[in-house]
Amino acid sequence: MHRPAKPEAGTVSHVEVDREQAGQRIDNFLTRYLKGVPRSHVYRILRNGEVRVNKGRVKPSYRLAVDDRIRIPPVRSGDSAEAWAPGPVRSRLEAAILLEDD
Numbered sequence: 001m002h003r004p005a006k007p008e009a010g011t012v013s014h015v016e017v018d019r020e021q022a023g024q025r026i027d028n029f030l031t032r033y034l035k036g037v038p039r040s041h042v043y044r045i046l047r048n049g050e051v052r053v054n055k056g057r058v059k060p061s062y063r064l065a066v067d068d069r070i071r072i073p074p075v076r077s078g079d080s081a082e083a084w085a086p087g088p089v090r091s092r093l094e095a096a097i098l099l100e101d102d
Contacts, residue, residue: 010074017068026053027060030072037075045073 021029030042030051049057052071053064064070 012074013072015070015072017064017066017070019066021064022066024064025060026051026058026062026064026070029064029070033072034075041075045075 015033027039027042027046030046031037031039034042043060045051046058046060050073051058053062053068055069055071
């Protein structure tokens with residue numbers, strides 16, 4: 001598979017399917033590729049047509065074929081600060097911090 005070790009945040013990724021991934025469902029492939037991203041988010045980007053295979057929309061049940069080209073939109077993993085606390089809550093928590101060191 002031609003992909004970076006870890007998808008870069010904020011950039012669109014293009015992945016070409018090889019024999020190893022052929023026959024695999026697109027939803028399972030994305031769950032493995034986008035480690036830390038909830039399955040519900042994977043299904044949402046599939047439903048909204050943000051994930052494209054060979055420049056077309058696909059359903060979660062689509063089976064990958066050799067040489068398919070997958071366009072994966074930028075997604076945030078569950079590790080980001082926004083994931084554990086939305087904006088207003090996070091800013092109040094950060095304001096309450098008295099001392100922070102390494």
